[in-house]
Amino acid sequence: KGQRGTAAYGAGRGPPLIPPAAGFKGVTPVPTASQKWQQQQSWQQDQWQKEDRGPPRVLNLELTQESQLTTQGFPPEAPAIEHDKSMTVFSAAHSILSEVVGDISAEVEIHHDTEWDIFPEIGEAIQRAGGEELCFSVVTCPNHGKWAVGIAAGKKGREVAGKLALAFALLVDRDPADLEKFCANYAEFRAVLADAGLLPPRGGPQKRHMHFPPAGGKAAAPPFAAPAPAPAPAFAAPAFAADFSGGFPQYLWISLDDSASLVQEGMPSEGLCVYYDKQCAELFRSGQSVLQEAVQDVNSEVVITHDPDWDQMPEIAEAIKQTGGEENCYAVGTLPSHGLWAVGLAGGWKFRESACKLALSIALVATTGEIDRFASSHPDFAAFCNAAGTPGAASFEPAPKRAKVEATKTNLPPAKGKFSMDERYESRSGKGGGGGGGGGAAPSQAKGNGKKGGSFGGKKYAKPLPRDSPIWVQLSQEQLAPEVLQEFGSDAVAVATDRPHTALYQGIDAVLKDLVAAPEEDITFLDDPNWDQFPEVGQALKPHSSVEEPIQLSTCSNLGCWGVGVGRTPDARRATAKVALAAMIALKAAEIGEVPDLSSHPEFSDFVGSVQPPI
Numbered sequence: 222k223g224q225r226g227t228a229a230y231g232a233g234r235g236p237p238l239i240p241p242a243a244g245f246k247g248v249t250p251v252p253t254a255s256q257k258w259q260q261q262q263s264w265q266q267d268q269w270q271k272e273d274r275g276p277p278r279v280l281n282l283e284l285t286q287e288s289q290l291t292t293q294g295f296p297p298e299a300p301a302i303e304h305d306k307s308m309t310v311f312s313a314a315h316s317i318l319s320e321v322v323g324d325i326s327a328e329v330e331i332h333h334d335t336e337w338d339i340f341p342e343i344g345e346a347i348q349r350a351g352g353e354e355l356c357f358s359v360v361t362c363p364n365h366g367k368w369a370v371g372i373a374a375g376k377k378g379r380e381v382a383g384k385l386a387l388a389f390a391l392l393v394d395r396d397p398a399d400l401e402k403f404c405a406n407y408a409e410f411r412a413v414l415a416d417a418g419l420l421p422p423r424g425g426p427q428k429r430h431m432h433f434p435p436a437g438g439k440a441a442a443p444p445f446a447a448p449a450p451a452p453a454p455a456f457a458a459p460a461f462a463a464d465f466s467g468g469f470p471q472y473l474w475i476s477l478d479d480s481a482s483l484v485q486e487g488m489p490s491e492g493l494c495v496y497y498d499k500q501c502a503e504l505f506r507s508g509q510s511v512l513q514e515a516v517q518d519v520n521s522e523v524v525i526t527h528d529p530d531w532d533q534m535p536e537i538a539e540a541i542k543q544t545g546g547e548e549n550c551y552a553v554g555t556l557p558s559h560g561l562w563a564v565g566l567a568g569g570w571k572f573r574e575s576a577c578k579l580a581l582s583i584a585l586v587a588t589t590g591e592i593d594r595f596a597s598s599h600p601d602f603a604a605f606c607n608a609a610g611t612p613g614a615a616s617f618e619p620a621p622k623r624a625k626v627e628a629t630k631t632n633l634p635p636a637k638g639k640f641s642m643d644e645r646y647e648s649r650s651g652k653g654g655g656g657g658g659g660g661g662a663a664p665s666q667a668k669g670n671g672k673k674g675g676s677f678g679g680k681k682y683a684k685p686l687p688r689d690s691p692i693w694v695q696l697s698q699e700q701l702a703p704e705v706l707q708e709f710g711s712d713a714v715a716v717a718t719d720r721p722h723t724a725l726y727q728g729i730d731a732v733l734k735d736l737v738a739a740p741e742e743d744i745t746f747l748d749d750p751n752w753d754q755f756p757e758v759g760q761a762l763k764p765h766s767s768v769e770e771p772i773q774l775s776t777c778s779n780l781g782c783w784g785v786g787v788g789r790t791p792d793a794r795r796a797t798a799k800v801a802l803a804a805m806i807a808l809k810a811a812e813i814g815e816v817p818d819l820s821s822h823p824e825f826s827d828f829v830g831s832v833q834p835p836i
Contacts, residue, residue: 317407334357357379469501693834713784
């Protein structure tokens with residue numbers, strides 16, 4: 222009866238004169254007028270804070286060389302948007318795009334590129350436009366000939382940001398009147414278009430000034446009559462961090478159950494997770510230095526496994542979510558000699574490794590109790606170790622951003638990567654440099670000429686070798702082969718990877734034992750990260766890539782075969798050198814009719830089957 226009575230009072234009559242007892246089962250206490258006012262003011266404050274953030278920034282990407290997309294007929298320019306979960310416009314991205322294309326599942330294709338190895342030229346374009354080095358997704362609509370990019374660490378974030386960016390790309394050529402009509406139900410999306418210069422602004426961020434009548438229904442009270450809630454206290458460094466004035470990155474400890482692979486290997490169930498934060502770049506460098514000092518050989522003792530899609534160690538991802546951590550790509554670092562593991566989270570692989578090493582160094586120093594050893598040389602590390610070194614500790618607040626120096630606001634060029642109304646007009650009328658709009662300029666012509674805040678100067682993207690695929694290389698016949706290769710042929714297989722801990726590389730030692738009588742004695746590895754020892758081999762790789770990546774040669778004199786491994790780390794080079802050599806041995810055996818039985822090595826069998834020697 223009390224609930225019906227509350228509803229029956231309706232608008233304008235206020236709550237019942239005698240509210241139900243607070244302790245009555247099933248009845249929610251009716252808030253007082255003062256409590257309602259505070260709730261309303263708190264809600265208003267939240268809305269103003271959200272709206273003051275403005276819409277997400279639209280980057281204008283420009284491909285300056287031939288790409289998979291341009292060869293398929295897509296234009297060299299496209300928008301990109303980075304996901305921000307605090308902005309409500311992303312929740313409407315699916316609806317906005319479906320209103321433009323209809324059936325998204327039939328019209329739209331989404332290609333995730335978490336390691337920048339599928340579309341490296343797009344990763345370079347993101348950097349040129351001023352975007353963050355995060356995972357991205359390429360979203361295409363073949364029937365409309367448009368593409369766009371969503372940038373985010375998590376898969377869901379990339380998809381919704383990509384859908385919003387694709388809707389932007391599909392609507393960019395419409396007349397302002399049509400855009401206004403389309404945005405009638407999407408005020409937040411209109412703000413995105415206005416910020417990009419496609420629609421006139423409406424006087425900046427619009428705040429809702431709501432006026433609530435006082436008791437008795439008389440004149441409206443000023444919107445700020447009630448005292449505003451006190452702002453959240455700024456981040457305060459712990460007392461022990463007297464020598465450290467910066468903030469800490471986000472971190473948390475997670476716990477795995479007994480079925481987790483790490484626990485099965487004898488590792489502890491608890492591990493530290495650290496999120497990369499560029500505001501704390503010096504702290505991450507300190508973490509790597511400490512790890513280098515504490516461990517004799519980091520490259521051989523520390524094993525880092527990247528899992529950007531949460532599919533190699535799903536138990537880690539589940540533990541992060543259960544502990545309240547944000548969804549992000551991660552890498553797991555293990556230190557078997559000390560029985561430790563830790564996790565680094567970031568969008569780019571370099572930042573993941575940096576965060577992983579910091580987390581591992583914290584876990585190591587906290588376990589050994591050697592924090593005083595590094596207190597004077599790395600005070601930032603010591604402070605963070607005291608804060609994060611205890612299992613159960615967590616901080617979900619990012620480091621405070623550093624204050625920026627205010628630039629003079631007169632005669633500034635437009636922000637890089639932004640559209641403007643004048644540029645849009647020029648691109649449509651043919652006045653802007655480099656084509657634009659529907660001109661379909663070739664990538665080599667799309668250099669900006671002052672458009673979008675500056676020219677790229679014709680800079681070409683240096684394309685690395687394809688990853689995890691066989692590459693056939695041939696030494697030049699015009700040059701003498703390196704001395705160690707003169708007894709071998711001029712042909713070899715090369716392999717490059719950034720993920721040496723996948724099944725193909727993890728099982729390669731077993732493959733070599735089946736192919737070589739005594740692998741430890743018969744196989745030689747020669748590391749050449751700077752092309753100092755084997756420049757001829759580096760030259761043989763150049764037709765496939767313009768990047769001089771570190772290499773390692775593998776040779777087997779008894780079988781007359783050699784291979785080339787390519788990778789940024791010694792572990793990656795060693796793993797790929799083994800795979801390349803094993804592939805050459807298997808191919809040479811097949812040439813003389815002795816096809817090896819690879820049925821117990823399906824990943825390697827598939828790899829060898831994909832080798833394409835020149836005809």
